[in-house]
Amino acid sequence: MPNARDLRSANRPDRERSPQIDEDVTGKELDRATQHQIKTLEGTSAEWVARHLVMAGRLLDEEPELAFQHALAASRRGGRLASVREAVGLTAYAAGHYGEALREFRTYRRISGSNMHLPVMADCERGLGRPDRALDMARSDEAKDLDAPGKVELAIVAAGARTDLGQLDAAVSELEIPQLDINRAFSYSPRLFRAYADALTAAGRAAEATKWQRQATVAENALGLGADEEPDIIDLGWDEEEEAREEERQRRLRAQEHADTHAGTEERAPRAAGAAAAAEATGAAAGVAGLNAGDELASHDGADDAEADYFESDDAESDVDSVESDVLDEADDEAEDEADGEAIDEADLELNDDAGQELSADSERAQHESVED
DSSP, X not given: OOOTTOOOGGGOTTOOXXXXXXXXOOSTTSXXXXXXXXTTSOHHHHHHHHHHHHHHHHHXXXXXXXXXXXXXXXXXXXXXXXXXXXXXXXXXXXXXXXHHHHHHHHHHHHHHOOOTTHHXXXXXXXXXXXXXXXXXXXXXXXXXXXXXXXXXXXXXXXXXXXHHTTOHHHHHHHHOSTTOOTTEEOTTHHHHHHHHHHHHHHTTOHHHHHHHHHHHHHHHHHHTTTSSOOOSOEEOXXXXXXXXXXXXXXHHHXXXXXXXXXXXXHHHHHHHXXXXXXXXXXXXXXXXXXXOOOHHHHHHHHHHXXXXXXXXXXXXXXXXXXXXXXXXXXXHHHHHHHHHHHHHHHHHHHHHHHHHHHHHHHHHHHHHHHHHO
C-alpha cells in the first residue's frame, strides 16, 4: 500500500500508467553523477529510472507535462535519489505545478544539502500567490551562498515579487546588483539586462529602458549565443585606462626579464673567475709540496682539471676554505719538521755532555795514578 503521508502525485491511486519510452533511449545518456546515483538501485529498477529520466529531459522544453509524467514514473522506483527528486521538481515547475515543484525541491535540498534551486523555489511561491514569501527567500542567509548566476536569477524573482505587490521602484532597486554591468557580458547578462529594462519601463523610465534593451542585444551578439563555444566574459566597452595599465604591466615584465637575464650573466662570470682562482691556488700548493709527475700523469691531471671547470660551487666561501686548508696543512708539516730538528739537536747535546763528563773522569784517575808512582 502507498504511504498515506506521501502526497506525491506518483503515489495517487488514480495515476495513469507510465508513458511510453522511445526505443532509442538506453539510459546511458545521463551524466556520470546521475548514473552513479542510479547504480545504487536494483538492476531492473535502475534501467527503468534512467530511461524515464532521459525522456523527461528530452521533453522538458517541448512537452513539459509529458516530461513531468516521465519524472513521476522514475520517482516510483527511485524516489530516494536526489537527482530523481530534482527532475520531478524541474518538470513540475515547467508544467506549472508549483505546489508539487516546491515540495520536490525542498526534498531535494534535504537530501543533497544544496540550495542551488532557491531562485526557482522563490518563483514557485510567486506562482502560488505568495510574493512575500518569495522576498523572504531572497533575503535569507541561504541566498548569500549562491553563485553569480543564482544571485541574478533570485534578483529577477525578487523584482517580479515587488511588481506583484505594486512596488515598481523597489523592483528596479532589486535588480541593481553588482552583476548589472553595462560594459561586460556574462552568460546571464542578456536576461538580467532585459529584466532591468522591463522594470524601468514599468516604473515610467522609458529612455533608460531603451538603452538597456539595446545593450541586451549587444550582449547576445558578443556572447555568440547559439555557437558551439561561448566565452564566459567579454568586454563590451572601450576602457583606455585599462588598456594603458595593461601596456605598462607588459613593459615592466619585459624590463624585469631583461634585468634578470643581465644579472644571470654577471653572476656566472664571478663564479667562473672564482673557480679559476681556486684551481690556480691548488696548483701553487701542489708546487710548494714538491709534487712532480711525468708527462703521462701531468696530462691525466690536466683532463681532471678540465672537467672540474664545469662545476660551479654554490658556496664561494667553501671553495676559499678548501684552498686555505691546504696551505695550513703545509705550514703544519713545516712546523713538525722544525720540531723534529730541534729534538735531534737537543739529543746530540745531551750525548756530547755525557761524553765530556766521562773524559774528565778518566783524566783525573790518570793524574792520580801518576802522582802515586
